[in-house]
Amino acid sequence: MTTPAVAVQGLKKTYGKVEAVKGVSFEVAPGEVFGFLGPNGAGKTTTISMLCTLIHPTGGQARVAGHDVVTARDQVRANIGLVFQDPTLDSYLTAEQNLRFHAELYGVPKSLVGERLRQVMEMVALWDRKDAKVMTFSGGMKRRLEIARGLLHSPRVLFLDEPTVGLDPQTRSAIWGYINKLRHREDITIFMTTHYMDEAEYCDRIAIMDHGEIVVVDSPEALKASVGKDRVQIHTPDEGAAILALRECFGLEAAVHEGAVTFAVASGEEFVPRLFAELGLPIQSVSVSRPSLDDVFMNYTGSTIRDAEESGAGNQWMKAMARR
Numbered sequence: 001m002t003t004p005a006v007a008v009q010g011l012k013k014t015y016g017k018v019e020a021v022k023g024v025s026f027e028v029a030p031g032e033v034f035g036f037l038g039p040n041g042a043g044k045t046t047t048i049s050m051l052c053t054l055i056h057p058t059g060g061q062a063r064v065a066g067h068d069v070v071t072a073r074d075q076v077r078a079n080i081g082l083v084f085q086d087p088t089l090d091s092y093l094t095a096e097q098n099l100r101f102h103a104e105l106y107g108v109p110k111s112l113v114g115e116r117l118r119q120v121m122e123m124v125a126l127w128d129r130k131d132a133k134v135m136t137f138s139g140g141m142k143r144r145l146e147i148a149r150g151l152l153h154s155p156r157v158l159f160l161d162e163p164t165v166g167l168d169p170q171t172r173s174a175i176w177g178y179i180n181k182l183r184h185r186e187d188i189t190i191f192m193t194t195h196y197m198d199e200a201e202y203c204d205r206i207a208i209m210d211h212g213e214i215v216v217v218d219s220p221e222a223l224k225a226s227v228g229k230d231r232v233q234i235h236t237p238d239e240g241a242a243i244l245a246l247r248e249c250f251g252l253e254a255a256v257h258e259g260a261v262t263f264a265v266a267s268g269e270e271f272v273p274r275l276f277a278e279l280g281l282p283i284q285s286v287s288v289s290r291p292s293l294d295d296v297f298m299n300y301t302g303s304t305i306r307d308a309e310e311s312g313a314g315n316q317w318m319k320a321m322a323r324r
Contacts, residue, residue, distance in 0.1 A: 003066050005030045005157050005189035006051065010060035013046050020046045022212040023060060028157075028191060033183065035203035036193040037293065039305045043212040044193035045085060048161050051191070052082050065156045078106070081150030085161040085193075087142055091135040095126060095145050098134060099152055106153040120148040123185065124178050140171035144178060151182060160192040164199060176202055195305055197293040206293075208300055215300045220293060227291040227299050230268030233260035234275070235284040245279050257304050260287075264295070 006028035013021040021043045028034040036044040049055045051064055053073040062069045065079035089098050096117065103113045121127040124144035134142060143163065150158055163179070164172040176199070183190060192203070200206050200220060207217040216223065236242045242261045246252045254263035265271050268288035276283060289295075298304050 002030055004028060004063075005032070006034070006062070006064050006191060008047075008051070008060070008062045011047065011050060011057055011062050012059035013043075013050060013055065014058045019212050021050070024209075024212075024214045025060075026207055026214060026217055028189060030156075030189055031187070032205065033190045033192070033203045035191075035200050035206040036209050037195070037197075037200045037206045037297070037305075038193075038209035039195055042209045044209055045161055046212075047209075048159055048191070048193060051076075052080060052159055053077055078153075079156045081153070081155035081158040083143075083146045083150045083158070083160045083163055085165060087146070089134045089142055089146060089149075092133065094131050094133055095121070095137075096130040098145065099149055102149050102152055108153050116152060116154070120151045121145075123151070123182055124148045138171075139167055140174060143167065143171075143175055147175075147178065147182070151186060151188075154186075155188065157189045157191060160190065162193055162195070164194075164196070172196070172199070197305070200293055208297055210297075210301045216296075223296045224291045224293065227264070227295050229264035229266050229291065230271075231262065231289045231291065231295045232265055232268045232271065232275075232286065233258075233262045233289075234286045235260050236281055237284070238281065242279070242281055245281055249278055249280070250274075255302075257298065262298075264299070 004027040008027070009025050010023045011021060011025070012019070012023050024047060036047065038044055046055070050057045051062055051069060053069050053076050057070065064076045067075040067079065069076050093101070099117050099121070100113065103117070108116065118127060121130055124147055126141065126145055126148065129137070129141070134145065137145065147163070164175050167175065179190065180202070182188070194200055203220065205217060205219050206223070208215045218226070234242065239256050239261050243254045246254045246261070246263060252263045252265060254261050256262070272286055272288065275286065294304050
C-alpha cells in the first residue's frame with residue numbers, strides 16, 4: 001500500500017486547561033488536495049503548526065512524508081513547503097532575492113537554483129517582476145510569490161494556511177488557478193486550511209473542524225449529498241413565534257442563523273406555498289437554497305461558520321494564551 005503523505009493519530013495540543021486540538025485522527029493520500037474547513041479558532045492552524053514541527057504536540061502521533069513530527073523534525077522540514085497565514089516575505093528585498101535566500105536555507109544545490117527559481121516564478125506568472133522589490137507588489141502578487149517560495153525546494157507536501165485570506169474574490173480565484181496548475185505540474189500533496197466555503201470546493205476531501213475536533217471527513221460532493229434537504233430562511237417580525245409555529249405546524253426544528261429563521265426541508269420550493277398558507281404568521285421574505293458546504297457545517301455542528309466566528313466560541317485558546 002502507498003504510504004500516506006500525512007498520517008495523524010490522536011493528535012492533541014493543550015494550553016493549560018484549554019484544549020486547542022482534541023485528539024484528531026486522519027490520513028492524507030499522496031497527490032491529494034486535502035482541506036481543513038472551519039471557523040477561525042477551530043484548531044486548524046494549531047494542527048498545521050504541529051504537522052510542520054513549529055509547535056510540539058501534547059499527545060498523539062503524526063507522520064509527514066513518512067517522518068515523525070517529533071523525532072524526525074529535520075526530515076519533516078526538508079520535505080514540506082509552508083505558506084503561512086500572515087505574510088513572511090522581506091519587503092525590502094526583490095522577489096528573486098527572497099527566493100534565493102530560501103533556497104540557501106534549504107540547501108538547494110547552487111547549480112539548480114537558477115533553473116528552479118525561474119520555473120516556479122513562471123508558474124505563478126511573476127518572472128517578469130523578479131527584480132522588483134516586494135514592497136511594490138499587490139497582496140495577490142505577494143501570495144503568489146509565497147507559494148513559489150514554498151515550492152522552490154521541491155517539497156513532497158505543501159501546507160497552505162488560509163492561502164487567500166484578505167484577498168478580493170477575483171484575486172482569490174486567480175490564486176486557485178495557479179494552485180491547480182502546480183498540482184498537475186508538480187508531484188505534490190496539498191494540505192490547506194480555510195474558512196471560505198467556495199475555496200473548500202477545490203479540495204478532493206475536506207475535514208470539518210470545530211472546537212478542536214474533526215467532525216466529519218469526506219469529499220465536498222459526498223458531504224453535500226449527506227445533508228439531502230434544502231435550506232430555507234425566512235425573515236419575520238417575531239422569530240421566536242416562527243420557530244414555535246414551525247415545530248407545531250410542520251414538525252420542523254428551526255433556529256436563527258445569520259439573522260434569519262433557518263430550517264431544512266425536502267423539496268424546499270414545493271414547501272414554500274404551504275409555509276405561507278399554514279404558518280399563520282407574517283413572512284417578510286423567504287429564500288431557498290440547495291445543500292451547500294455551509295449547510296453541511298450547520299448540519300454537523302449546529303451553527304454556520306459565520307455564527308461560530310461571531311460567537312467567538314472557537315477562540316478560547318487564543319484568549320487563554322493572551323492571559324499567560
